[in-house]
Amino acid sequence: MNAATDTTGRTTATSLAGASGSDLLVEARNLSVRFGKKAAVDDVSFTIPKGRVVGLLGHNGAGKTTLMKAMVGLTRPEGALHVLGLDPVKQRVQLLESACYIPDVATLPRWARVEELITMMSGLHPRFSADRARTLLRRTSVGLRDKVKSLSKGMVAQAHLSLIAAIDAKLMILDEPTLGLDVLSRKAFYEMLIDEWCDGERSVLISTHQIEEIENLLSDVLMLNEGKLVLNLSLEDLDRRFVALSHDSSVADQMAAAHPLLKYRTGPGPGGNASLFDGAPPEHVQALGQRVRPSLVDLFVALTRKPELNRTQF
Amino acid sequence: MQRLIPLMQREWLQHRFGWLMLGLIPLSVAILLLSFGQIEISTEEMQEAGDKLPALLAAGAIAGSTALMFLIAVFSSLIIVSNVARRDHADRSVEFWLSVPASHSESLAAPLIVHLLLVPAAALLVGLAGGYALSFLLVSRVVGAAEWFALPWGTLVAASLGLAARLMAGLPLALLWLSPLILLVVLLTAWFRRWGWVILAVGLGLGSYILKQLFGQPWLYKISGDLMQAAGRSLINGDQGGFVVEKTSQGVDALKLLPSWALADFLAAVQALATPLFPAALLFAAGCFFLLVQWRQRGASASG
Amino acid sequence: MHTWDQKQAIYQQLADILAAQLLDGEPAEGDAMPSVRALAGRYLLNPLTVNRALQALGDEGLLENHRGMGLYVVAGARERLRAAERQRFMNDEWPRLRERLRRLGIQANQLNWEEQA
Numbered sequence: 001m002n003a004a005t006d007t008t009g010r011t012t013a014t015s016l017a018g019a020s021g022s023d024l025l026v027e028a029r030n031l032s033v034r035f036g037k038k039a040a041v042d043d044v045s046f047t048i049p050k051g052r053v054v055g056l057l058g059h060n061g062a063g064k065t066t067l068m069k070a071m072v073g074l075t076r077p078e079g080a081l082h083v084l085g086l087d088p089v090k091q092r093v094q095l096l097e098s099a100c101y102i103p104d105v106a107t108l109p110r111w112a113r114v115e116e117l118i119t120m121m122s123g124l125h126p127r128f129s130a131d132r133a134r135t136l137l138r139r140t141s142v143g144l145r146d147k148v149k150s151l152s153k154g155m156v157a158q159a160h161l162s163l164i165a166a167i168d169a170k171l172m173i174l175d176e177p178t179l180g181l182d183v184l185s186r187k188a189f190y191e192m193l194i195d196e197w198c199d200g201e202r203s204v205l206i207s208t209h210q211i212e213e214i215e216n217l218l219s220d221v222l223m224l225n226e227g228k229l230v231l232n233l234s235l236e237d238l239d240r241r242f243v244a245l246s247h248d249s250s251v252a253d254q255m256a257a258a259h260p261l262l263k264y265r266t267g268p269g270p271g272g273n274a275s276l277f278d279g280a281p282p283e284h285v286q287a288l289g290q291r292v293r294p295s296l297v298d299l300f301v302a303l304t305r306k307p308e309l310n311r312t313q314f
Numbered sequence: 315m316q317r318l319i320p321l322m323q324r325e326w327l328q329h330r331f332g333w334l335m336l337g338l339i340p341l342s343v344a345i346l347l348l349s350f351g352q353i354e355i356s357t358e359e360m361q362e363a364g365d366k367l368p369a370l371l372a373a374g375a376i377a378g379s380t381a382l383m384f385l386i387a388v389f390s391s392l393i394i395v396s397n398v399a400r401r402d403h404a405d406r407s408v409e410f411w412l413s414v415p416a417s418h419s420e421s422l423a424a425p426l427i428v429h430l431l432l433v434p435a436a437a438l439l440v441g442l443a444g445g446y447a448l449s450f451l452l453v454s455r456v457v458g459a460a461e462w463f464a465l466p467w468g469t470l471v472a473a474s475l476g477l478a479a480r481l482m483a484g485l486p487l488a489l490l491w492l493s494p495l496i497l498l499v500v501l502l503t504a505w506f507r508r509w510g511w512v513i514l515a516v517g518l519g520l521g522s523y524i525l526k527q528l529f530g531q532p533w534l535y536k537i538s539g540d541l542m543q544a545a546g547r548s549l550i551n552g553d554q555g556g557f558v559v560e561k562t563s564q565g566v567d568a569l570k571l572l573p574s575w576a577l578a579d580f581l582a583a584v585q586a587l588a589t590p591l592f593p594a595a596l597l598f599a600a601g602c603f604f605l606l607v608q609w610r611q612r613g614a615s616a617s618g
Numbered sequence: 619m620h621t622w623d624q625k626q627a628i629y630q631q632l633a634d635i636l637a638a639q640l641l642d643g644e645p646a647e648g649d650a651m652p653s654v655r656a657l658a659g660r661y662l663l664n665p666l667t668v669n670r671a672l673q674a675l676g677d678e679g680l681l682e683n684h685r686g687m688g689l690y691v692v693a694g695a696r697e698r699l700r701a702a703e704r705q706r707f708m709n710d711e712w713p714r715l716r717e718r719l720r721r722l723g724i725q726a727n728q729l730n731w732e733e734q735a
Contacts, residue, residue, distance in 0.1 A: 053664055074412060093317075096415035109328075109407035116327045123320025124414050149405075160410075187662070194658045198665045216628060219666045236670075239627055246624075266624065292624045 023049045025171050025203050026071065030079040033066050040066040041077065042227035050170070051200040053193070053217055056207040057300055058224035064207040065103075067224070068173050071205075072101045084170060097126055099171040100164050105157035105179065110149040114142060114159055125167050133166035136196075140188070154185045161189055165196045172197060174206045178213075186210065190217055215296040225304040235296075242299060243277045247289030258285045262302035266292075276302055317416035321424035322432075329394070333433065336390055340382060341444045348375075348451040368453050368461040369470065373569055375452045376445035376474045383441030384434055384481055391429035395496060396511075398425045399504030399606065418610040422603065430489050430496070435482055442478050469569050476573035480550070483580050487548035487587070491541055493599035501602045504609050540591060551582040620661050629670035632661060636675060640691060641699045651681060651689040678702075 026048035033041040041063045048054055058064045070077040073092035081088060086095045108117065114137065121128045137144065140158040148156060161177060178186045194217065197204050208214050221238065223231035233241065247255060249270045256263065260275035276298055280286065394401075399422075402408040411421060453462040489496075498518075502510030522534035622628050636657075645651060651672065658665045672689055675681045680695040692698075719729075 051666075072413065093415045093417050096413065101413040103409040103413060104406065107406045107409040109402065109410060110405040111328055120320060120324055120327065121414075123323055124317055124416060126415075190662050191659055194662065194665070195655065198655070198658060200665075216622065216661075216663045216667065219664050235664075235667075244624075290625075293627055295624065 025050050025084055026205070027082045028080070031067075031070065031081050032078045033063070033070055033075055034078065039227050041070065041224075043079075044224075044227075044229045046222055046229060046232050048171075048203050048205065048220075050203050051198075052203045052219045053198065054203065054205045054220045054222060055211075055214055055218040055296075056205055056222050056224065057211060057296075057304075058207075059304055061226075062224040062304065063227040064224055065175055068101070068103070068175050068205070068207065071173055072096065072099065098169055099173065100167050100169040101173045101175075102160060102164055102177055103175050105160045105177050105181075106153055108148045108156055108160050111147075113145055113147050115144040117148070117159075117163060118144075121163055121166075127168040128163075129166050129168065133163050136162035136165055136192070153180050154182055157181050158185060158188070161192065165192055170202055172202065172204045172206075174204065176207055176209065178208060178210055186213065190214075193217060211297045211300055212295075218296075221296065223300065223303055230303045231299070238296075238299070239293065241279065242294040243280050243286070244274055244292045244294040244298070245277070245281070245286065245289035246271075246274045246292045249273050251288040254288055255285065258282065262298060264298060264301075274298075315420060317414075317420050318424055318427075321416055321420055322428050325425055325428040332390075333436075336386060337383065337437070337440050340386060341379075341440075341448075344379065344382075344444075344448055345451065348448060348455065353452070353455055368457050368465055369569065371452050371456055372449035372462070372465055372470055373473065375449035376442065376470070377477060379445030379448050380438060380441040380474070380478055380481070383437040383444065387434040387437030391433050392496070395426060395429050396499045397503060398422070398429075399500050399609070400507055412610075418607045419603075422606055422610065426496075431486065434485055438478050438481055442474060445474065473569040473572040476576040480576035480580055484549040484583055487583055488545040490599075491545040491548060491592070491595060494595045494602065495538070495541060497599045497602035497606070501606055501609075504606060537591070541595060544586065544591070547586060548583045551579045551586065628663065629667050629674065632657075632663065632668065632671035633674040636671060637680065637699055640675075640680060640695055641703065643696065645691055647691050647693050647695055649691055650687070651691065653688065 024047050026046075028047070029045050031041060031044045032039055044063075044067065056064050056067070066075060069075040070081060071083050071088055073088035073090075073095060076089050083095055084098055088095055112120070118130050118133050121133070122130050134144065137159065140155070140162060142151060142155050142159045142162070146155075148159070151159065157177065157180065164172070178189055181189065190213070193204065193206075206214065215235075218235055220234045221231060222229060242261075245255065246266055249272075252263070252273055255273075255275045258275075258277065258281040260277050260281075262276040264274055264276070266272050266274045274292065275289070276294055402411055414421075450459070450462050453459070453465070499510065499514055502513050504510070506513055518534070518538060522538060525531040525533075526535045622631055626634075636651075652660075654665045654668045654672070657663070657668045657672075661668070672681060676683070676689070679698065680692055681689045682692050684690050
C-alpha cells in the first residue's frame with residue numbers, strides 16, 4: 001500500500017513500499033464517480049499490489065459498491081484507473097477473464113441447477129476449472145443436482161463463492177460476500193479465502209461490515225467516508241501509526257487534552273477507558289496509560305462518522 | 315464473439331424443458347384427436363378426391379403439423395424475446411450475468427438468435443417429422459393403413475421438404491423485416507419495464523392511428539403495416555399466382571409442383587427486399603440494438 | 619475462532635502461542651514447522667501475519683530456514699525457550715507473585731510444593 005492519508009482525507013506523500021509497476025494489480029489516481037451533483041467516489045487514489053487482502057470499509061452509501069463497480073467497468077469514472085493494467089470500461093471483457101467480481105452473493109440464476117452453472121461457467125470463463133468447482137462444492141452442503149431456487153441464502157452464497165474460487169483469477173473483488181451468512185458459513189469462507197487466494201500472487205479486495213472478524217485476515221485497509229478515502233494503510237503501518245492507550249478514568253481529562261481521535265471504553269470499572277491517537281501523543285501523556293493494539297473497529301468508528309452526525313446543528 | 319456459443323447454451327439449459335413441453339403437448343393432443351376423435355369428411359369431398367384422397371390427407375397432415383409447430387414456436391419465442399432485457403432482474407441474476415466476461419452485444423444477441431432463429435427452425439423439423447406420424451394416423455383412420463404405405467412418397471417427401479425449406483429460408487428474411495419492431499419492444503421494456511408495452515401500444519398503435527386520421531399522416535400506420543406484411547410474405551410470398559391447395563381439385567399434381575413453386579416463391583421474397591423500406595428497417599433495428607448495448611453498459615440497473 | 623487480546627500485536631501473540639507449543643515439543647527439534655498456509659488456515663490469519671510471527675521466532679534463534687524446504691526447529695530450541703521463560707518468570711512474574719504473597723501474609727513454609735493427592 002502506498003499513501004498514508006491524514007484524517008481530513010487529503011493524501012499526503014506517496015511512497016510505494018517496494019512495489020514495482022508490474023506488481024500493482026490496481027492503480028487508481030484521482031478517481032471520482034459522480035451521479036449528477038453528488039460524488040459517490042470523490043478523488044480517491046490508491047494502489048493494490050499483488051499478494052494482498054485489502055479490506056474496503058465504509059458505511060452504507062460511502063461509495064464502496066460504486067468503487068468496485070468502477071473497477072470492473074460497470075461505471076464510468078473520472079480520473080485514472082487501471083486494473084491488471086487494463087482500462088475497465090474499454091477492456092471490460094478481457095479484464096473479467098482475470099478478475100472476478102461478486103457484486104452480491106445472492107445473484108445466481110434461480111432457474112439453474114448447480115451443475116448447469118458449472119457447465120455455463122466452463123464455457124464463459126477461460127480460467128474456470130470445473131473439477132476445482134466440484135471439489136470445492138463437496139466441502140459445502142450444496143449438491144450438484146440442486147436447483148438454485150431450492151437453496152437457502154447461505155447455501156447460494158457458498159455455491160457462488162465455490163464457483164468463483166474455481167476461477168484462476170489474479171484479482172477477486174468481493175462486495176460483502178458474507179452478508180446473510182451464519183457463523184459457520186463465514187468461517188468456511190475465511191478458510192477458503194486463506195487456502196485458495198493467499199498465495200502471494202493474487203489479491204483480494206473485500207468489502208464487509210464484519211470488521212472484527214475480517215481484521216485478522218486483512219493485510220491492508222481502505223476506508224471510505226462519504227466517497228472520500230480517509231484511510232489507506234497496511235495493517236502493519238496501522239499498528240505503528242495509531243496509538244491506543246488504555247487508562248484509568250482518573251486521567252481521562254489529561255488524555256482528552258491531547259486531542260485523541262476517539263475516546264471509548266474497553267471494559268467495566270474505572271480502568272476500562274481508552275483513547276485512540278493518530279500519531280504518538282506526547283511522552284507524558286503516553287506514560288499515563290498502557291499502550292494497547294488499536295482495533296480496526298475503533299478506527300472505523302473514529303474516522304467514519306455517520307453522515308447524519310457530520311452535519312452541523314442549526 | 316467467442317462467448318456467443320456458451321451464452322446460447324444458457325438458453326438451451328434454461329428453456330429446454332419448456333421447449334420439450336411446447337413440442338410434446340400439441341403433438342400428443344393431435345395424436346389423441348386423430349386416434350380417438352371424430353374425423354368428418356363429407357361424401358362429396360370424398361368422391362371428388364377419389365383415389366387422390368389418401369395423398370391429400372397425408373399432405374394436409376404434414377403441412378398442418380409443420381405450420382402449427384412453426385407458428386407455436388414463433389409465438390412463444392416472441393413472448394420470451396420481448397422480455398429478454400428484464401428477464402434476469404426478477405431474481406437479480408443480472409448482476410451475475412454482468413460479471414461474466416462476455417460483451418454486451420454477445421449477451422443481447424445470443425437469446426435473439428436462439429429464440430427467433432434456431433427455435434422456429436427446430437420446430438419446423440419437429441413438425442415435419444411429427445407430420446409424417448400424424449399422416450399415418452389420419453390416413454389409417456379414414457381409408458385404412460394399407461393406403462398409407464401405398465402413398466406416392468416421392469412426391470410427398472419432396473413437397474414437404476419443399477414447404478419446410480421455404481419456411482426455413484423465409485424465416486431469416488421475415489425476422490429482418492420485423493427486426494425494428496422486435497428490437498423496439500425489447501428496448502422499451504429495457505427502459506420502461508412493463509410500461510414499455512403500454513408505450514408501444516400507445517405510440518405505435520394509437521399514435522399511428524391518430525396521425526393518420528387527425529393529421530393526415532399515414533406514414534407510421536403504413537410503415538408498421540408494411541413491415542408486418544413484408545414479414546408474412548417472406549414466409550409465403552404468393553406472387554407466383556398463389557398456391558392454393560384445394561383439396562378437392564388437382565391434388566397430387568399440384569403437390570408435384572410444390573418444390574419448384576417454393577423456390578420461385580422464395581426468389582420473389584428476396585426480390586421484395588429491394589425497396590428503401592428494408593435498409594431503413596435494418597438501420598432502425600441496428601439503432602435500437604446500439605441503445606440496448608448502451609443501456610446494458612450503464613449497469614442495466616433496475617432503476618433504468 | 620481464536621480470540622486475540624487487545625494488548626499485543628497479533629503476530630506477537632501468535633509467536634507466543636507457537637513458542638509455547640515448541641516448549642511442549644510440538645513440533646520436535648529438527649522437525650519442520652507447519653507451513654505458513656497451514657498456520658494461517660488454523661488460526662484464520664493473513665499469511666503475512668503468520669510470516670511475521672515466524673520471523674520473530676527466527677530472530678530469537680528458535681527456527682531456521684532450510685533452503686527449499688521451509689522452516690525447521692533448531693536443535694536446542696526447547697532449552698533456549700525454557701531458559702527464556704525461566705528468566706521471564708524470575709524477572710517479572712516472581713517479584714509480582716512474591717509481593718502478592720507478602721500482602722496476603724503467606725509464609726514460604728506454608729506453600730505446598732507437592733501436589734495435593
